[in-house]
Structures are given as structure tokens and as C-alpha cells.
Amino acid sequence: xxxxxxxxxxxxxxxxxxxxxxxxxxxxxxxxxxxxxxxxxxxxxxxxxxxxxxxxxxxxxxxxxxxxxxxxxxxxxxxxxxxxxxxxxxxxxxxxxxxxxxxxxxxxxxxxxxxxxxxxxxxxxxxxxxxxxxxxxxxxxxxxxxxxxxxxxxxxxxxxxxxxxxxxxxxxxxxxxxxxxxxxxxxxxxxxxxxxxxxxxxxxxxxxxxxxxxxxxxxxxxxxxxxxxxxxxxxxxxxxxxxxxxxxxxxxxxxxxxxxxxxxxxxxxxxxxxxxxxxxxxxxxxxxxxxxxxxxxxxxxxxxxxxxxxxxx
Amino acid sequence: xxxxxxxxxxxxxxxxxxxxxxxxxxxxxxxxxxxxxxxxxxxxxxxxxxxxxxxxxxxxxxxxxxxxxxxxxxxxxxxxxxxxxxxxxxxxxxxxxxxxxxxxxxxxxxxxxxxxxxxxxxxxxxxxxxxxxxxxxxxxxxxxxxxxxxxxxxxxxxxxxxxxxxxxxxxxxxxxxxxxxxxxxxxxxxxxxxxxxxxxxxxxxxxxxxxxxxxxxxxxxxxxxxxxxxxxxxxxxxxxxxxxxxxxxxxxxxxxxxxxxxxxxxxxxxxxxxxxxxxxxxxxxxxxxxxxxxxxxxxxxxxxxxxxxxxxxxxxxxxxxxx
Ligand SMILES: [Zn+2]
Numbered sequence: 001x002x003x004x005x006x007x008x009x010x011x012x013x014x015x016x017x018x019x020x021x022x023x024x025x026x027x028x029x030x031x032x033x034x035x036x037x038x039x040x041x042x043x044x045x046x047x048x049x050x051x052x053x054x055x056x057x058x059x060x061x062x063x064x065x066x067x068x069x070x071x072x073x074x075x076x077x078x079x080x081x082x083x084x085x086x087x088x089x090x091x092x093x094x095x096x097x098x099x100x101x102x103x104x105x106x107x108x109x110x111x112x113x114x115x116x117x118x119x120x121x122x123x124x125x126x127x128x129x130x131x132x133x134x135x136x137x138x139x140x141x142x143x144x145x146x147x148x149x150x151x152x153x154x155x156x157x158x159x160x161x162x163x164x165x166x167x168x169x170x171x172x173x174x175x176x177x178x179x180x181x182x183x184x185x186x187x188x189x190x191x192x193x194x195x196x197x198x199x200x201x202x203x204x205x206x207x208x209x210x211x212x213x214x215x216x217x218x219x220x221x222x223x224x225x226x227x228x229x230x231x232x233x234x235x236x237x238x239x240x241x242x243x244x245x246x247x248x249x250x251x252x253x254x255x256x257x258x259x260x261x262x263x264x265x266x267x268x269x270x271x272x273x274x275x276x277x278x279x280x281x282x283x284x285x286x287x288x289x290x291x292x293x294x295x296x297x298x299x300x301x302x303x304x305x306x307x308x309x310x311x312x313x
Numbered sequence: 314x315x316x317x318x319x320x321x322x323x324x325x326x327x328x329x330x331x332x333x334x335x336x337x338x339x340x341x342x343x344x345x346x347x348x349x350x351x352x353x354x355x356x357x358x359x360x361x362x363x364x365x366x367x368x369x370x371x372x373x374x375x376x377x378x379x380x381x382x383x384x385x386x387x388x389x390x391x392x393x394x395x396x397x398x399x400x401x402x403x404x405x406x407x408x409x410x411x412x413x414x415x416x417x418x419x420x421x422x423x424x425x426x427x428x429x430x431x432x433x434x435x436x437x438x439x440x441x442x443x444x445x446x447x448x449x450x451x452x453x454x455x456x457x458x459x460x461x462x463x464x465x466x467x468x469x470x471x472x473x474x475x476x477x478x479x480x481x482x483x484x485x486x487x488x489x490x491x492x493x494x495x496x497x498x499x500x501x502x503x504x505x506x507x508x509x510x511x512x513x514x515x516x517x518x519x520x521x522x523x524x525x526x527x528x529x530x531x532x533x534x535x536x537x538x539x540x541x542x543x544x545x546x547x548x549x550x551x552x553x554x555x556x557x558x559x560x561x562x563x564x565x566x567x568x569x570x571x572x573x574x575x576x577x578x579x580x581x582x583x584x585x586x587x588x589x590x591x592x593x594x595x596x597x598x599x600x601x602x603x604x605x606x607x608x609x610x611x612x613x614x615x616x617x618x619x620x621x622x623x624x625x626x627x628x629x630x631x632x633x634x635x636x
Binding site: 238 | 504
């Protein structure tokens with residue numbers, strides 16, 4: 001909501017207050033305007049937060065963001081073409097816990113504004129054709145079921161067809177329990193698709209955002225040629241609580257944070273959200289294939305060193 | 314009746330062991346009171362029919378208990394029965410030999426030499442601790458991968474046995490990148506040109522099981538289970554209650570028959586009545602026969618066909634709707 005709307009709403013409210021019994025601003029409207037930073041507890045005006053890519057201007061806390069926002073931040077305007085937009089989960093196990101999976105799906109759509117835990121498509125990033133997948137934690141905790149697995153596999157296949165770089169931005173609690181063993185098999189499906197992609201020699205960059213765990217880290221998220229994490233993002237295989245219960249000891253405060261992962265050799269870099277697009281562009285350009293494989297074989301090996309020099313100029 | 318008493322009865326088997334106890338008492342008195350004979354015969358008949366009905370009406374939670382039975386045959390028990398001369402290979406070559414993952418060279422006879430790899434649980438406290446209760450560390454998955462690559466290099470088929478609660482959730486395991494250790498195995502297994510047959514022999518616990526389970530053919534023992542998360546974990550997350558384990562086991566469809574119906578596995582290996590632990594010898598024999606039968610088909614395919622077959626298998630898993 002922009003400032004103009006906000007003033008209009010306030011004016012409306014004041015008029016209403018004059019006519020009616022004094023009424024508080026509904027909680028929803030209030031929350032839509034202001035958000036408290038999870039880290040520094042500062043109250044932030046949502047419009048400022050949005051223009052700052054959902055990063056707290058005071059402490060640089062990176063808020064978990066939805067797939068549509070992320071796509072808007074990264075893609076050149078109007079270039080994102082979604083694929084498989086209509087694919088939705090079925091209910092292969094007819095799963096019921098305290099509520100049926102079907103009902104939970106409807107609620108998740110309402111809550112998140114997206115229809116599944118990942119959006120996939122092609123786009124341009126500073127002019128570079130890219131296959132892009134973005135997970136959305138708001139939908140079922142970003143969990144991977146059949147749809148996420150299938151969409152990732154198809155995205156990887158599209159990247160193979162187009163011979164273009166692949167980016168997947170993860171944010172997930174793990175595999176989706178409501179689809180049982182079929183969810184587990186998506187780990188194999190997505191990893192297997194990446195095996196074929198690896199052989200094309202194109203670049204896969206995996207971006208880990210708050211939070212990424214379980215089946216998603218144990219498959220495509222940890223298989224990037226280059227792995228980037230967002231500052232403060234928590235990433236791991238098992239959850240902190242499960243580990244604490246298992247080993248019966250306190251874990252370090254920064255355990256499983258992006259910075260901790262960097263220290264332990266699991267990610268290549270931790271990049272601030274407002275520098276992400278630039279970094280991706282640099283990485284694309286560095287890895288861009290100058291010649292096709294066919295051309296390469298035509299270059300006599302003796303002239304390789306000089307041609308390399310020319311290429312590097 | 315000795316077998317029932319010797320082995321730890323499971324919760325659902327208690328009525329059976331009560332009956333067995335009565336039969337034993339009567340048998341002891343039989344010498345002095347021959348007129349007890351008809352009653353004894355009656356009890357024995359009751360025992361047989363109760364046993365049959367108990368084991369043919371197992372709930373998922375009962376199968377889970379059988380799959381976790383402390384006397385269930387473990388990976389080494391199979392390897393030793395299949396090839397008493399098998400040669401164990403050790404280590405990840407980076408400083409660790411994870412005992413929760415064992416592997417080596419097995420001659421299955423009829424010119425079928427394989428690399429066999431499996432998760433290993435321990436029988437007694439000391440063994441359990443050294444095998445970390447069957448939960449591999451990242452180093453264990455690296456050890457398995459090293460053996461898979463050995464198989465690929467020498468054109469040997471791979472047999473994997475799965476019996477693990479899951480990958481170990483620990484501090485060092487996270488620091489050493491448990492997630493990536495599993496992911497890299499999924500990726501590399503999918504690209505192998507040698508045939509892979511996986512058998513879930515006990516517990517197939519999530520990603521830690523799948524990390525050695527990306528196979529051309531997947532089989533499950535009749536009472537084994539395979540799930541995306543342990544029923545305990547599922548109950549505590551979705552029901553927020555530790556008492557709902559049975560409901561979680563039911564809802565997740567973790568049994569061999571249900572998973573076969575979902576199209577994830579290729580076959581079920583029948584167990585002796587009451588479970589594999591009642592007759593490990595027969596179980597090992599049945600498992601070997603099933604594996605050999607699958608492998609003898611797969612070895613007829615070319616390397617690229619084998620790889621394509623495996624990738625296609627996993628590519629087609631999943632259900633969704635387009636609308
Ligand atoms: Zn802040």
C-alpha cells in the first residue's frame with residue numbers, strides 16, 4: 001500500500017470515527033502498515049521495507065520474502081514468463097491429520113497468495129536469459145511435495161533445452177509430510193535432473209534464503225555449482241531442536257546461520273540482498289561460454305594459450 | 314513354544330505369549346496328569362489360529378515394531394549368509410570409517426559378483442553405539458559413494474540394504490554437511506551405468522535411506538517400512554502429540570504394500586510368519602533370490618539403458634493436478 005492510499009484510508013477512518021462510535025483500526029490494516037523487525041525490534045513502515053527489498057534498514061535483517069516479490073526484485077521488468085503456473089497438489093494419500101490435506105491446501109493458497117511452494121519460469125537478468133525457480137515459504141512452509149519436485153525437474157529440463165544458466169532460490173522446511181513417500185522421492189527426481197544438467201556445462205547457482213532445511217537442502221539446494229546464502233539465513237539438514245534433543249547439549253548461537261555455513265565451507269559467499277542481482281550478473285558473465293564445443297576442437301592446441309589471452313582481454 | 318519365549322514379544326504379540334506360557338505350563342504337568350492332553354491340544358490349536366490372525370491383520374504401527382525388532386537380521390547378517398567369504402572394504406579416504414555404513418565385495422554365485430552396501434545397526438549396546446544406532450554421518454554417505462564409484466569403474470552391479478532411522482542429526486554431522494552428503498549421493502547414483510538394486514530390510518528413514526536407495530529396482534521386505542519422516546516426528550509436528558504415532562504411521566502410508574500401490578517400489582519379499590527374526594536364514598535366502606532375479610534382468614541392458622531406466626523411474630514419481 002502506498003502513502004496516498006494510507007492517507008485516504010486514514011481520512012476515511014476519521015470520518016467514520018466522527019459518525020460512529022469510536023473504533024480502533026482493524027488489526028489487519030494496522031499490520032499491513034507496520035512491521036516490527038524480528039531482530040532489532042524496530043517498528044518499520046512496510047512501504048520503506050518494500051523499497052529496501054524487505055531488508056531492515058536499521059540492522060540489515062533479511063525478511064523471508066514471497067516468490068512474487070523475489071521475482072520482481074531480480075528479473076528485468078516484464079521478462080519473467082512463468083511455466084506450469086496451474087500445477088497444483090493432488091492428495092495421493094488422502095492424508096488427514098487434525099485437518100485434511102485438501103483443506104490445508106485451500107488455506108495455504110489463501111494465506112500465501114500463491115498456489116504452490118515454488119514458482120518457476122524463464123526471465124532475463126540484466127539481459128541474461130535465465131531459468132529461475134523461487135520457493136515461497138508462506139505456502140506450506142515451502143515444503144517439497146510432488147508439485148515442487150516436478151516443477152524443479154521441468155525447470156532444469158527447460159534450462160537444458162535453452163542451454164542457459166539456472167538459479168533456484170530456496171526457502172523450505174523440507175519434504176511435505178502429507179504426500180508421504182512420494183515427497184521423499186522428489187529428492188531423487190530433482191537431483192537426477194540436475195545430473196543431466198551438469199553434463200551440459202551450464203552454470204547452476206543455488207541461493208539459500210531464510211530458512212532452508214531437510215529434503216530441499218538434501219537435494220537441489222546443496223547441489224549448486226556455486227552456492228550463495230543470504231545474511232542471517234538459517235540453513236541445515238536437521239532442525240536445531242531435533243539436534244539438541246539428540247545430542248543433549250546446547251548449540252552455538254550462530255549455529256546453522258549463513259555466516260556459520262561460510263565458516264564451515266558449505267557456501268561460497270554470503271551476499272546482501274541489494275547486491276544479489278549484480279553478483280549473479282557477474283557470475284553469469286564470468287562463466288559465459290565464448291565458443292561452442294565444436295569451435296573449441298577447431299582451435300589447435302598450440303594456439304590455446306594465445307587465444308585464451310585474447311579472450312581474457 | 315520356545316521360540317516365542319526366547320524372543321522379545323512385541324506389544325501386539327502379548328496375547329500370544331500369554332497363551333504360549335499356558336501351553337508350557339500344561340506341558341510341564343502332562344507327565345503327572347495325562348488327562349490334560351485334550352486341553353493342551355485345544356490350546357495349541359488356539360495358539361496357531363491366533364498367531365495366524367494376528368499376523369494377517371497387522372496395523373502399520375505393528376509392522377513398524379517388527380521392522381525395528383531388536384532381533385531382526387541386520388545388513389551384516391545378510392552379507393554373511395549370502396557370501397561367507399565376503400571381503401569388507403573400509404573408509405571414506407578422508408579420515409573416517411563410519412561403522413553405520415558397511416560395504417564390500419560379495420560373490421552371489423552363478424557368476425554374479427556385486428558391490429554390496431548397507432546401513433548397519435548394532436545388536437548390543439556397544440555395537441549400537443559404534444554403529445550410531447544405524448544413523449550414518451556424512452562420512453558414511455561418502456564411504457558409500459566411494460564404493461558406488463568403485464562399482465562403476467569395474468562394471469559391478471550394486472546391491473544396497475536399507476535399515477536406518479535416518480541420517481544422524483548431530484553437530485559435527487551438520488558442520489560436515491550432512492545435507493550435501495545425501496544430495497551428492499542422489500545425484501551420483503542417478504548417473505551410474507551399472508545396475509542398482511535396493512532392498513529396504515527394516516526401517517527406511519527418509520533422506521538418510523534414499524541416499525543409498527536411488528536404484529533401478531527397489532524391493533521391500535514384507536514388514537519393513539519406508540517413510541519421509543519417522544512416524545514419531547510426523548506425530549509431533551502435525552498432531553503436536555507423541556501419542557499419535559499410530560495415526561501418523563497410518564496416514565503416511567509407510568508399509569510395503571501401500572508403497573507398492575503408490576508405484577514407488579517394484580516388489581515385496583515375503584517374510585516368515587511373525588517376521589524376519591523368526592527365521593533369518595529363510596529371510597536371507599528369499600531376499601537373495603529376489604535380488605538375483607532382478608539383477609539377472611538388468612545385466613542384459615547396456616550401460617546407457619541402465620542409467621536411462623533408473624532416471625526414468627524417478628522422473629515419473631509424483632502425483633499432481635493441472636488446473
Ligand atoms: Zn532490524
